[in-house]
Amino acid sequence: MNRDHRRPFIVIRGLEKSFGPKQVLRGVDLEVFEGETMVVLGGSGEGKSVLLRHINGLERPDRGEIVVDGQSLNELSEDELDEVRKKVSMVFQLGALFDSLTVFGNVAYPLQEHGWTSEAKVRERVHEVLAMVELSGVGDLFPAELSGGMKKRVALARALALEPKAVLYDEPTTGLDPLVTHRIDLMIRSLQSRLGFTSVVVTHDLKSAFKVGDRFALLDRGRIRFSGTAEEVRSTSDELMREFVMTAL
Numbered sequence: 001m002n003r004d005h006r007r008p009f010i011v012i013r014g015l016e017k018s019f020g021p022k023q024v025l026r027g028v029d030l031e032v033f034e035g036e037t038m039v040v041l042g043g044s045g046e047g048k049s050v051l052l053r054h055i056n057g058l059e060r061p062d063r064g065e066i067v068v069d070g071q072s073l074n075e076l077s078e079d080e081l082d083e084v085r086k087k088v089s090m091v092f093q094l095g096a097l098f099d100s101l102t103v104f105g106n107v108a109y110p111l112q113e114h115g116w117t118s119e120a121k122v123r124e125r126v127h128e129v130l131a132m133v134e135l136s137g138v139g140d141l142f143p144a145e146l147s148g149g150m151k152k153r154v155a156l157a158r159a160l161a162l163e164p165k166a167v168l169y170d171e172p173t174t175g176l177d178p179l180v181t182h183r184i185d186l187m188i189r190s191l192q193s194r195l196g197f198t199s200v201v202v203t204h205d206l207k208s209a210f211k212v213g214d215r216f217a218l219l220d221r222g223r224i225r226f227s228g229t230a231e232e233v234r235s236t237s238d239e240l241m242r243e244f245v246m247t248a249l
C-alpha cells in the first residue's frame with residue numbers, strides 16, 4: 001500500500017513540554033495514519049506518558065500543535081476536550097481502575113459520564129465490551145479480586161466502551177508474565193483489526209511492540225529520533241534503535 005495516500009488521524013508538530021526547569025519534550029513531530037498501530041518506544045522517564053497525554057488533551061503543550069481527526073486541540077475548551085476524549089480513549093499505565101467500583105461499575109463509568117441514562121443500554125454495552133476482552137461473567141468482581149492481566153483487560157474494555165476512533169495504550173503489558181503479555185498483545189492486535197480504530201501504543205518492550213505495531217517511533221531526549229516500519233527498524237543504522245532491537249531478540 002502506498003502510505004502517502006493514507007490520512008493522518010493524529011498529527012503532532014513541534015511539541016514542547018517542560019515541568020518547571022525540566023524539559024521533557026523538545027520538539028516532537030509524529031504522524032499516525034488512520035487505522036494503523038503506531039508504537040512509541042523509549043527508555044524510562046523519556047516522556048512517553050507525557051506525549052500520550054497530549055494526544056487526548058490531558059496535557060497542554062508549551063509550544064507546538066496536536067491535530068486529531070483534522071481538529072487542532074490547542075484552542076479547545078475543557079468541555080470540547082471532553083468530546084475529544086470520547087473519540088480518543090486511553091488505557092492508563094497502571095490500569096487506573098476505581099477500586100471501590102466493581103468491574104461492571106468501572107466499565108459503565110464512561111458511559112454514565114457521557115450521559116447514557118438507559119440502564120438497559122448501559123448493561124448491554126458493558127456486557128458487549130467485556131465479551132470483547134474475554135471477560136464475560138466477572139462484572140460483579142472488584143479490582144482487588146482480579147489478576148494483573150484481568151485488570152489490564154478491564155481497563156481496555158473501559159477504553160472501548162464509547163466506541164473510540166483511536167485508543168492510546170500506556171504500557172499495556174508492563175508487569176505481566178510473558179504468556180499473559182502475549183495474550184494481551186494478540187488481543188490488542190485483533191481488536192484493532194476487527195474494529196479498525198487508530199492506535200498508539202507506548203512501551204519499552206520491543207518484543208511486544210513487533211507483535212502489535214505497524215510502525216514504530218523512538219523517543220529520545222525529547223524528540224522522535226527514528227520512525228519506520230518493522231523492516232526499517234530491523235535494518236536501521238541508528239545506534240540506539242539497534243540497541244532496542246537487540247533487547248527483543
Ligand SMILES: Nc1ncnc2c1ncn2[C@@H]1O[C@H](COP(=O)(O)OP(=O)(O)OP(=O)(O)O)[C@@H](O)[C@H]1O
Binds near residue numbers: 042
Ligand atoms: N505532572 C508532572 N509534573 C512534573 N513532572 C512530570 C509530570 N509528568 C511527568 N513528569 C516528568 O516528566 C518526565 C517524563 O515522564 P513520563 O512519565 O512521560 O516518562 P515515561 O517515558 O512514560 O517513563 P516510564 O517508562 O517510566 O513510564 C519524568 O521526568 C517525569 O518526572
Ligand SMILES: [Mg+2]
Binds near residue numbers: 048049170
Ligand atoms: Mg510512562
